[in-house]
Amino acid sequence: MKLDIRHVTHYDYSAPLQYALQSLCLTPQASAHQTVLDWNLSAPGQLFAQRDGFGNLAHTWSLRQRTYRGVVRASGVVRTHASPALVDACIAPEFYLRATPLTTATGALAALGRRHLDGPADEARALALALDVADRIAYEGGRTTTRTSAAEALALGAGVCQDQAHVFIAACRAAGVPARYVSGYFHAPEAPSLASHAWVDVCVDRAARRWLSVDITHRCLMDERHVRLAVGPDYAACSPIRGVREGGGDETMRVSVDIGVLPDVPETLPETAVLTAQEP
Structure with missing residues (x-):
């Protein structure tokens, strides 16, 4: 596209x-x-x-x-x-195991990660976690701010794409799986308010530094509607x-x-x- x-x-x-x-x-x-x-x-x-x-x-x-x-x-x-799998040699995936103020895992977030990532991350497990997060965090604008943490969003049960991404990332890191925040654009002619968007990369092969991009809001892998801008540990970094x-x-x-x-x-x-x- x-x-x-x-x-x-x-x-x-x-x-x-x-x-x-x-x-x-x-x-x-x-x-x-x-x-x-x-x-x-x-x-x-x-x-x-x-x-x-x-x-x-x-x-x-x-x-x-x-x-x-x-x-x-x-x-x-x-x-x-429409290639959701990417290889990135810039930073070792282990860097993205570190918690940040926006992605610190509470007990509930850690339990969420263990529920879906009981083994090496793969497409099926990543999508299952994304669907669970999307069910738990209803997309509602105006309920959160750029300073809302993953734990706060999970407790609230509402937020925007940024909050869904932070919850997903916190759950992954708590389970020992590197994950990072992705900012970018999304082509949604029926919902132009979603044009500025955020999703996640989850590491599916540390040795090869291979990442899989997952869009929690739209419950799918990154496809031709997405344009990547930047990555980082959380929203504040990128x-x-x-x-x-x-x-x-x-x-x-x-x-x-x-x-x-x-x-x-x-x-x-x-x-x-x-x-x-x-x-x-």
Whole structure:
């Protein structure tokens, strides 16, 4: 599937913003699952690219001037290949056994992991755990925040894709199975609010560093509707946009993500990302 993606984040401030610093994990990379045909990223300041500790292509920018608004734009075309199995040699899978504040396993989470992962992780066990998590965490927006932990979401019984991913990851790690958070996009024309999405990678072969991508919200393996952006131990480590600011008063953020399907004809474009920096 050939997907045309437009992701825009507008910021408005009630008082002059004095300084801002942001890190952006908004650049997809080529893999067995996807080919990046074109990608553009822009921000109010000059972009500086770097490879973070998890292998993601991240960009930082800073701004030191009085302003009441700003905008970050990411857009491009990605061809997906519906390959849910990936090999990643960047970090040893054992790193993703470490608990984080968002994925610390309580007794209930540990029991959930033991119930489904009583042996080496494979597709059947991973999907069974995903279905159980989806049943336990009803998808409801507005019930949780980006700071809600896996234990809190499980106790609440509701949340969004981020919460479902954290519960799955915590259960896996408690059972001794490496798992990590994946941020990205999902083509859902019937539910555009799900365009900005999150799912999980579970390690099914440590020696080969082979991972299987599972979407808890949609109860399936990653398929051609998914575009990967970044991976990390949890949401806090690979959120699409994070940063700090000085001044600005109250902040209002407006986010739009539009994904369309383009005719999939042979292309000659290189697998690259074209980066620009513009004023809002």
